[in-house]
Amino acid sequence: MLMASRQKxxxxxxxxxxxxxxxxxxxxxGDDIGLDALVxxxxxxxxxxxxxxxxxFIKTLAAVDIRPTQYSVMTVIxxxxxxxxxxxxxxxxxxxxxxxxxxxxxxxxDFVSRIPSATxxxxxxxxLTGRGKTALARFKRLAAEHExxxxxxIGKENREHLLRILAGFT
Amino acid sequence: MLMASRQKxxxxxxxxxxxxxxxxxxxxxGDDIGLDALVxxxxxxxxxxxxxxxxxFIKTLAAVDIRPTQYSVMTVIxxxxxxxxxxxxxxxxxxxxxxxxxxxxxxxxDFVSRIPSATxxxxxxxxLTGRGKTALARFKRLAAEHExxxxxxIGKENREHLLRILAGFT
DNA sequence: TATTGTTATACTCTATAACTATA
DNA sequence: TATAGTTATAGAGTATAACAATA
Numbered sequence: 478m479l480m481a482s483r484q485k486x487x488x489x490x491x492x493x494x495x496x497x498x499x500x501x502x503x504x505x506x507g508d509d510i511g512l513d514a515l516v517x518x519x520x521x522x523x524x525x526x527x528x529x530x531x532x533x534f535i536k537t538l539a540a541v542d543i544r545p546t547q548y549s550v551m552t553v554i555x556x557x558x559x560x561x562x563x564x565x566x567x568x569x570x571x572x573x574x575x576x577x578x579x580x581x582x583x584x585x586x587d588f589v590s591r592i593p594s595a596t597x598x599x600x601x602x603x604x605l606t607g608r609g610k611t612a613l614a615r616f617k618r619l620a621a622e623h624e625x626x627x628x629x630x631i632g633k634e635n636r637e638h639l640l641r642i643l644a645g646f647t
Numbered sequence: 648m649l650m651a652s653r654q655k656x657x658x659x660x661x662x663x664x665x666x667x668x669x670x671x672x673x674x675x676x677g678d679d680i681g682l683d684a685l686v687x688x689x690x691x692x693x694x695x696x697x698x699x700x701x702x703x704f705i706k707t708l709a710a711v712d713i714r715p716t717q718y719s720v721m722t723v724i725x726x727x728x729x730x731x732x733x734x735x736x737x738x739x740x741x742x743x744x745x746x747x748x749x750x751x752x753x754x755x756x757d758f759v760s761r762i763p764s765a766t767x768x769x770x771x772x773x774x775l776t777g778r779g780k781t782a783l784a785r786f787k788r789l790a791a792e793h794e795x796x797x798x799x800x801i802g803k804e805n806r807e808h809l810l811r812i813l814a815g816f817t
Numbered sequence: 818t819a820t821t822g823t824t825a826t827a828c829t830c831t832a833t834a835a836c837t838a839t840a
Numbered sequence: 841t842a843t844a845g846t847t848a849t850a851g852a853g854t855a856t857a858a859c860a861a862t863a
Contacts, residue, residue, distance in 0.1 A: 510723065510726075510727050510730065510734060510738045511723075511726040511727055513722060513725070513726035514722050514726070514787055514790070515719055515722050515723065515726075515817065516814075516817050517794075517810065518790065518794060519700060519794065519797045519806055519809060519810060520697070520700040520701065520704055520715055520793075520797070521715075521719060521817060522809070522810060522813035522814070522816050522817050523693060523696060523697045523700055523809075523813065524697055524700075524701075524715070525740065525813075525816035525817060526693060526813050526816045527690070527693045527694055527697045528740065529816060530689060530690040530693055530694075531690060531694075534690055544829095545690055545691075545694070546830090549685055549691060552683060552684050552685050553680065553681075553685065555683070556680075556681040556683035556684070556685075557680050557681055560680065561844075561845095562844070562845065563843080563844060563845085564680060568680045570695065570698065571830095571831095572830090572831065572832070572833090573844080573845070573846090574831095574832085574833085574845090574846075574847080574848090575829095575830070575831075575832095576845095577845065577846060577847085591845095594844095597839080597840075597843090597844080598838080598839060598840085598844095599837095599838065599839045599840070599843065599844040599845070600839095600843090600844050600845075601844085601845075617684055620684070620688065623690075624687075624688060624689065627689045627690070631812055631813070631815075632812075635812045636689055638808065638812065639689060639692070639693075639809065639812055640687065640689060640692060642801055642802075642805045642808065642809055643692035643693065643695075643696050643801070644686075644692070645801070646692050646695035646696045646699060647685065647686050647691060647692050647695060714852090716852095716853090731821075731822095732821070732822065733820080733821060733822085741853095741854095742853090742854065742855070742856090743821080743822070743823090744822090744823075744824080744825090744854095744855085744856085745852095745853070745854075745855095746822090747822065747823060747824085761822095764821095767820095767821080767862080767863075768821095768861080768862060768863085769820070769821040769822070769861065769862045769863070770820090770821055770822075770862095771821085771822075
């Protein structure tokens, strides 16, 4: 349909040709395709870096089947037992609707429990279970390993500088 | 259902209470909720920063209805006219299946055209239309404005250092 | 056989709105 | 009225698989 209409376009040669030149084998996204204005955009670099970090995190913690958001939720609850769902959602910038499902899965794995709040019957006080605490200790060791991968990738000094630059966003 | 089973949990007071203390007005995610191990994780800081950047980009370019990925596609095509879809997808780390839809929308707005390749009848040579070139010039001015927002947010020097640290990811 | 563009499906994530039970 | 947790839905975005046309 769309295809058909596209192919109606005349096939005259355009004069312009692709500027792709392959590098040697093993290069990553290694085509000599210019990016021009894209280089110099913080957003593009940060986006690519963030994808790399998340992929490495997921891979490094694949054995325990924990993703970055699940890790952050458990970490915040461990550091602030009794927090409500709203408080966790606000602190991590997660939609409260989404946190419901995240907690459902963490509760199903017996890592987190929702205790009815003593003071407000609408809200839940979130706690790690005993099993959750043990598990989180293991997750933290793996997360530290992931963090070492980051340091290897961009350099120890650069990683520390980056954390200082972005401290305001945590 | 799940709710019901949750509410069966005994309502005994837990002793633990939320540790939330409000700051003065104007603070951003301004609760004194400890993050502990989360601070010190590059991935967390980078993720939050990336979300801030994308939100600002989308907001700054809202008048022209262009999102970061659309901008990056048009920029790469402008810098390398005649590129195939596979080449663009690989260069930007986008799935080729997704690029199809991105190009459909850019083509529908007459910003991009798919010219049948002169040498390989399977592939399309991608070009900006005249309208696309004019539009991209405007997008670039707005993107530069967005980039100034980034510099204001983290500091001019820090932004430049960040770009140097992450240069390998572009 | 392998690759390009395409279609389709599933799953994650974001953004909303609406509902309930409480406050 | 407003808030906490929940449910539901729609739109991006990611990850796959499969197909037709072509190499």
